[in-house]
Amino acid sequence: MQAKTSTHTQEAHSHEHHHDPGFLRSYVFSTDHKVIGIQYGFTALAFLFFGFLLMMCMRWQIAKPGVPIPVVGGMLEAMLGDVAKGGVMSPDLYNAFGAMHGTIMVFLAVVPLAFAAFGNYVVPLQIGAVDMAFPRINMASYQSFAAGGVVMFVSFFIPGGAAQGGWTSYSPLASVIPTNGQTFWLIGMVLLITSSLLGAVNFIATVIQLRAPGLTWMRMPFFTWAQFVTAFILLLAFPPLEAAGILQLVDKVFGSSFFLPSGLVVSGKPYDVSGGGSPLLWQHLFWFLGHPEVYVLILPAMGVISEIIACNTRKPLWGYKSLVYSVLAVGFISFIVWAHHMYLTGMGTKISTFFQTTTMIISIPSVIILTCLFMSLWGGSIRFNTPMLFSLAFLPMFGIGGLTGLPLGFNFSDLHLHDSYYVIAHFHYVVAPGTIFALFAGIYFWYPKMTGRYMNETLGKTHFWLSLIGMNLVFMPMFFQGLYGMSRRMSDGGATYALTNPANEGVVTALTSTVIKLNVFITHAAVLLLIAQIPFIINVFMSMFNGKKVESDNPWQATTLDWQTPTPPPHGNFTKEIVVYRGPYEYSVPGHPADFTPQNMPDPKPAK
Amino acid sequence: MEIPYTVKPRPDTGLYNAKLGIWLFLASEVMLFGGLFSAYILLRVGADLWPHGMLSIPIGTFNTFVLIASSVTVVMSWASLKLGKLASFKLYMTLTIACAFGFLGVKSYEYYVKFTHYDVWFKDDATAQKYFTAAYGEKGEADVRKHFVERFHLHNTKATYDPHEIQLAGHIQGNPLFASHKTLAKAKTEKIMFEPDPKFGSHDHPKAIEIPVSDVKRLSAYVPAHSTYFAIYFTITALHGLHVLGGALVLGYFLVTADKWWKKAPEQFANRIEVGGLFWHFVDLVWIFLFPIIYLL
Numbered sequence: 001m002q003a004k005t006s007t008h009t010q011e012a013h014s015h016e017h018h019h020d021p022g023f024l025r026s027y028v029f030s031t032d033h034k035v036i037g038i039q040y041g042f043t044a045l046a047f048l049f050f051g052f053l054l055m056m057c058m059r060w061q062i063a064k065p066g067v068p069i070p071v072v073g074g075m076l077e078a079m080l081g082d083v084a085k086g087g088v089m090s091p092d093l094y095n096a097f098g099a100m101h102g103t104i105m106v107f108l109a110v111v112p113l114a115f116a117a118f119g120n121y122v123v124p125l126q127i128g129a130v131d132m133a134f135p136r137i138n139m140a141s142y143q144s145f146a147a148g149g150v151v152m153f154v155s156f157f158i159p160g161g162a163a164q165g166g167w168t169s170y171s172p173l174a175s176v177i178p179t180n181g182q183t184f185w186l187i188g189m190v191l192l193i194t195s196s197l198l199g200a201v202n203f204i205a206t207v208i209q210l211r212a213p214g215l216t217w218m219r220m221p222f223f224t225w226a227q228f229v230t231a232f233i234l235l236l237a238f239p240p241l242e243a244a245g246i247l248q249l250v251d252k253v254f255g256s257s258f259f260l261p262s263g264l265v266v267s268g269k270p271y272d273v274s275g276g277g278s279p280l281l282w283q284h285l286f287w288f289l290g291h292p293e294v295y296v297l298i299l300p301a302m303g304v305i306s307e308i309i310a311c312n313t314r315k316p317l318w319g320y321k322s323l324v325y326s327v328l329a330v331g332f333i334s335f336i337v338w339a340h341h342m343y344l345t346g347m348g349t350k351i352s353t354f355f356q357t358t359t360m361i362i363s364i365p366s367v368i369i370l371t372c373l374f375m376s377l378w379g380g381s382i383r384f385n386t387p388m389l390f391s392l393a394f395l396p397m398f399g400i401g402g403l404t405g406l407p408l409g410f411n412f413s414d415l416h417l418h419d420s421y422y423v424i425a426h427f428h429y430v431v432a433p434g435t436i437f438a439l440f441a442g443i444y445f446w447y448p449k450m451t452g453r454y455m456n457e458t459l460g461k462t463h464f465w466l467s468l469i470g471m472n473l474v475f476m477p478m479f480f481q482g483l484y485g486m487s488r489r490m491s492d493g494g495a496t497y498a499l500t501n502p503a504n505e506g507v508v509t510a511l512t513s514t515v516i517k518l519n520v521f522i523t524h525a526a527v528l529l530l531i532a533q534i535p536f537i538i539n540v541f542m543s544m545f546n547g548k549k550v551e552s553d554n555p556w557q558a559t560t561l562d563w564q565t566p567t568p569p570p571h572g573n574f575t576k577e578i579v580v581y582r583g584p585y586e587y588s589v590p591g592h593p594a595d596f597t598p599q600n601m602p603d604p605k606p607a608k
Numbered sequence: 609m610e611i612p613y614t615v616k617p618r619p620d621t622g623l624y625n626a627k628l629g630i631w632l633f634l635a636s637e638v639m640l641f642g643g644l645f646s647a648y649i650l651l652r653v654g655a656d657l658w659p660h661g662m663l664s665i666p667i668g669t670f671n672t673f674v675l676i677a678s679s680v681t682v683v684m685s686w687a688s689l690k691l692g693k694l695a696s697f698k699l700y701m702t703l704t705i706a707c708a709f710g711f712l713g714v715k716s717y718e719y720y721v722k723f724t725h726y727d728v729w730f731k732d733d734a735t736a737q738k739y740f741t742a743a744y745g746e747k748g749e750a751d752v753r754k755h756f757v758e759r760f761h762l763h764n765t766k767a768t769y770d771p772h773e774i775q776l777a778g779h780i781q782g783n784p785l786f787a788s789h790k791t792l793a794k795a796k797t798e799k800i801m802f803e804p805d806p807k808f809g810s811h812d813h814p815k816a817i818e819i820p821v822s823d824v825k826r827l828s829a830y831v832p833a834h835s836t837y838f839a840i841y842f843t844i845t846a847l848h849g850l851h852v853l854g855g856a857l858v859l860g861y862f863l864v865t866a867d868k869w870w871k872k873a874p875e876q877f878a879n880r881i882e883v884g885g886l887f888w889h890f891v892d893l894v895w896i897f898l899f900p901i902i903y904l905l
Contacts, residue, residue: 130609133625201632209613209625235636243643247843256832256839258647262656272790274828276836281650285643572609 031135032571036142037121038450041443043149044113045540048436049533051104054097056530061089062493063523083161094491095164096181100152102167103185106293107192108149110431113439114300115234116145116199119227122446123203125562125569126224128212128578128600133205141198148191155184166489168290171259171282175251176266186249193242196234203231212561212600214580218324219599221560221584222317225324226303229331230296237292237335244285251277258282280345287338295334297431298398299327301438302369305391308445309373311558312388313380314595316585319372326365326372333362343411344418352411359409366402370395386460390441393468394434401429404479419489422482425475433471440467440536447540448555452567453547459535466532473525477518484515493519557596560584564598615876630883634890641894644844648901651836657760659837660905662830663718668903671714672895675852678707679892682859682885689878694870697881701863704888708856715849722830722838724783727775728802728819729826736771742817743776743804752776754808772825778804781816789827797821841902848898851891859884 027035057076060069066088069076073087083093124132132138155162160179163169174182207228211220220228247258255273259282262275310317317323339347339355374395382388404426407413417423440463447455486494494511497504504510554563561580565573578600586597617624623631652658685700730736740748749771756774757763780787781801792800799820806812832839862869862880869877 129611131611133611133613134629135611137629197633197636201629201636204632205625205629208621208628209618209623210611235632236639239636239640240643240646243640243647246847247644247647250832250839250843254832254839256843257836258651258839258843274833274835274839276651276655278650278654281647284650285647288643 029139031131031139033120033124033132033135033138034450034569034573036138037117037119039142040112040120040145041117043146044109044117047104047149048109048113049537051101051109052530052533054101054104056526057089058094058097058101059523059526061094061491063520065492065495080156080161089491091491092164093161095166095489096156096162098489099163099166099169099185100156103152103163103189105431106167106297107189108145108152110297110435110439111196111293112145114304114435115196115227115230115296116141118223118300118304118439118442118446119199119203119230121450122562123224123227124206124210125449125565125573126221126560127207127210127215128561128574128580129206129210130572130574132202133209134202137198138202141195141202143195144191144198145195148188148195151184151188151191155181155188158184168286169248169282170286171248171251171277171279172261172264172266172271175248175259176264176271183249183252186245186252189245190242190249193238193245196238200231200235200238203227204235207231212578212580215561215599216580218321219580219583221303222306222320222323222327223300223303223560225327226299226306229327230299233292233296233299233331233334237289237296240285241289244282247285248282280342280347283342283345284339287341288335290341291338292334294427294430295330297435299330301394301398301435302327302373304438304442304445305394306373306376307558307560308387308391308441309376310585310587311445311556312383312385312391313377314383314587315376315380316583316587317372318375318378319368320583320585322368323372326368329365330362330369333358333365337362340409340411340414343414356409356411360406363402363406363409370399370402385444386455386457386464387441387445389461389464390437390444393464394437394441397429397433397437397471401426401431401434404429416485417482419487420482421478421486421488424488425478425482428475428478432475433468437467437471440464443540445556446562447543447547448550448567449562449565450568451544451547453543453549454555455539455543455547459539463532463536463539466535467529470525470529470532474522474529477522481515481518484511485509486511486515554598557594559586559596559598561599564600615873615879624879626879626883627886630886634886637890637894641844641847641897644840644847645897645901648840648844651840655836657762659759659835660761661759662837663841663903665903667714667718668899671711672899674707674711674714675892675895678704678711679889681707682881682888686878686881686885689870689874689881694866698863698866701859701866701881705856705860705863708852708859712849712852712856715845719842723785724779725777725830726780726787726802727777727828727830727834728824729775730772730823731825733771735823736774736776739776739817739819739823740771743778743814744807751807755805758808776802776804778802786829786831787827788829788831788833789821789824792821792824792827800827844898845902848891848894851894855884855888855891859888 030036030039057069057072060067068087069089073084073089076084076089076093077087080093083090083096089097120132120138124130152162158180161181163174163181163185164177164179165174165182169182169185207220207224250256251258251260257273257275257277259279260271260273260275260277261279264271264273264275306317306323337355337358339351340359343352377392404422408417408423408426444455444460447453481494487497490496494516495501497511498516499507499510499512500516501510550567553565553567556563561578564578566575580599581602582597582599584599586592586599588595589597611625612618613623613625615624617627621628681700681703685697685704688694688696688700728739730739737749740752742748744751752771752774755777756769779802781803799818801816802819803816804814806814828834830838832842862877862884866877869880
């Protein structure tokens with residue numbers, strides 16, 4: 001199918017230009033930001049689905065521990081061998097899937113989709129640029145990302161399987177597991193970090209250098225602002241994780257002890273290393289990236305949402321300047337909150353208090369952003385199309401995710417909630433019905449620009465409603481499981497600690513059968529969520545050929561520059577000189593001929 | 609389609625794209641090495657014992673000057689281009705690259721010396737004392753302790769260490785690389801001939817002693833697995849060395865293609881050298897921080 005679409009567009013392409021760069025140069029080794037954006041998009045969506053399937057296997061194991069997984073179990077056994085003996089997921093395999101689910105979703109799916117795919121495709125268009133500042137570095141960024149993805153994927157099939165130390169890869173656990181999965185994970189991460197570094201340099205340089213004449217900072221669309229701040233976070237927060245990755249790799253390959261303390265005992269035997277290292281060091285370096293990474297996940301999503309809301313309410317964003325200053329504040333503060341992930345490490349109450357304070361402070365700009373978006377709805381004549389539905393759902397979903405984070409940010413309540421299902425529910429509310437909904441919204445919104453055809457609305461709305469219901473049925477019960485004290489990362493879904501287990505007779509803190517039964521309920525909801533994605537997958541591919549054609553280059557009647565190009569935008573993007581005369585969201589300006597005034601439209605001459 | 613400001617600076621920022629790009633890249637590099645330096649500080653502050661004087665300061669100083677010299681020559685090469693003197697550019701750039709490889713050569717020698725130098729810890733106190741005496745005579749243990757006190761700066765502490773916690777340093781006959789008690793056990797080696805280092809304050813090598821591997825608790829060359837000190841030393845300097853090598857290769861590429869570029873796009877070529885030079889200065893700067901924390905402190 002890919003080949004078919006390519007030849008089709010390639011023909012159109014070669015008519016417009018005097019040179020034909022050929023298939024490889026056009027679609028595989030392209031330096032065009034739009035092609036790279038789409039490459040990122042498809043790869044990331046594939047990984048998103050793959051990461052979801054990993055979780056479906058795990059959900060089966062949680063709901064029915066020790067029962068062979070129907071159909072998939074046999075396939076797992078055939079591919080992976082003894083770890084899935086008889087189609088049953090072993091704890092090792094559960095750990096590997098869990099670690100890789102997190103890694104893939106964060107580093108190979110959501111960040112590439114939110115930042116690299118949308119950023120690549122939309123940012124140069126929104127600032128009126130012909131391409132990114134460094135097109136070849138852009139290509140190298142995607143290739144490095146793809147290589148990292150391959151290394152991560154291959155690690156499932158090596159002897160011993162993929163990394164099992166969780167996506168956070170805490171040492172000493174991650175270092176002492178005797179298989180090579182962790183080594184692959186680290187090499188994969190170094191490649192992914194390289195990719196994001198190249199991307200981040202490119203984005204920042206592009207936004208600073210290539211803005212069209214007249215596009216001042218305060219005329220920049222909020223989406224571009226969000227991507228700009230995200231790029232800075234990636235640029236500055238990722239390298240310490242790269243440092244940590246290098247150190248752990250040296251631990252793993254050369255037997256050093258950066259993260260291995262003296263007197264370490266593994267499986268009842270003293271571990272034969274020099275010792276003297278610090279497990280806390282890994283956690284500090286990891287979370288120095290890990291927390292800003294949360295904002296890498298959410299800021300581009302907020303950018304997407306604000307574009308869609310402004311366009312579909314037909315009114316300017318409420319508090320554009322507050323949004324911009326808030327996103328900058330979030331970017332800065334995100335660098336000084338990391339140790340709120342480490343309250344239980346015994347790093348000391350003074351440090352905990354500091355990080356608790358900064359954590360509460362960062363919620364202020366986040367709430368400002370969300371409030372501005374809510375306020376923007378007020379008095380708008382809202383068009384309830386699929387992108388807008390996803391955007392509207394984002395607001396309360398992200399709200400739930402954000403507000404349930406407060407008890408985790410206070411160290412006294414975190415003592416109880418730490419490492420429980422409550423944490424899982426919290427961050428999934430932020431990322432799954434939050435960020436991923438925003439990304440879906442973005443796909444439905446920009447699809448007409450990329451292909452010249454709308455996505456199907458019926459399928460889109462089916463996708464939306466089923467996903468919204470599925471997401472909430474999956475994640476809402478996890479809050480309760482967590483509050484009841486159910487821990488994360490248990491390959492039997494808590495059966496060991498259940499009241500029904502005779503070993504726990506009389507243990508007051510054992511898990512009641514209601515909590516355990518919720519596992520089955522959640523797994524059913526997850527199946528619903530899986531089914532909900534089918535209309536989307538059909539829609540993406542079918543609409544390329546059968547979708548309703550757009551009536552104009554600006555089908556949503558939007559104001560920003562990304563809609564002032566031909567559809568799909570050719571190499572070089574703009575066919576006319578772009579000069580910007582106004583702010584990004586001039587919708588329904590009294591006295592203007594239409595209810596939207598594109599940024600590049602000069603002021604109408606005053607009637608005499 | 610032409611991407612603007614690839615050569616000429618954008619008026620409001622005063623930068624051409626690549627110059628902004630390299631500054632951003634360097635910001636990221638600062639965070640990378642910053643992470644490693646933080647790791648160094650945290651490990652050192654948390655360590656029970658942190659060695660001192662394990663590296664040759666004269667060699668390190670020499671290498672520092674080599675790198676500083678290369679920073680000067682790389683600026684001169686850029687200035688030559690700006691003055692339109694291609695020949696002098698080539699001369700200075702050749703010198704820069706020569707300095708880079710000189711630095712790497714010296715560093716490789718330093719690495720080699722460490723990879724063939726060993727510490728041995730013995731299985732118990734009696735065994736340890738036996739070999740200390742065999743190495744340095746009657747008051748052998750006092751001599752080994754003096755080394756220990758010097759290495760870990762223990763002049764002002766009253767802490768005592770049992771003999772089997774104290775290492776005997778020296779070489780293994782035949783100068784094998786990277787041997788350890790694990791590799792010796794794997795190779796079923798029964799004994800080694802060990803050449804202890806000279807007594808503290810002397811240059812006379814004592815006679816080699818025979819050590820059965822069964823008496824050894826731990827044996828390690830000065831490699832990352834030896835201790836966190838060597839681990840962080842090798843990791844940061846190797847990463848820095850890779851930066852030197854990468855920089856030298858890129859600058860070498862500029863040198864080899866100089867004629868072509870000079871004819872085609874002299875201004876852009878000068879920009880490339882400027883950007884390469886900025887990276888080169890950064891690599892030097894990292895070393896300026898590395899040298900004191902690893903060699904001197």
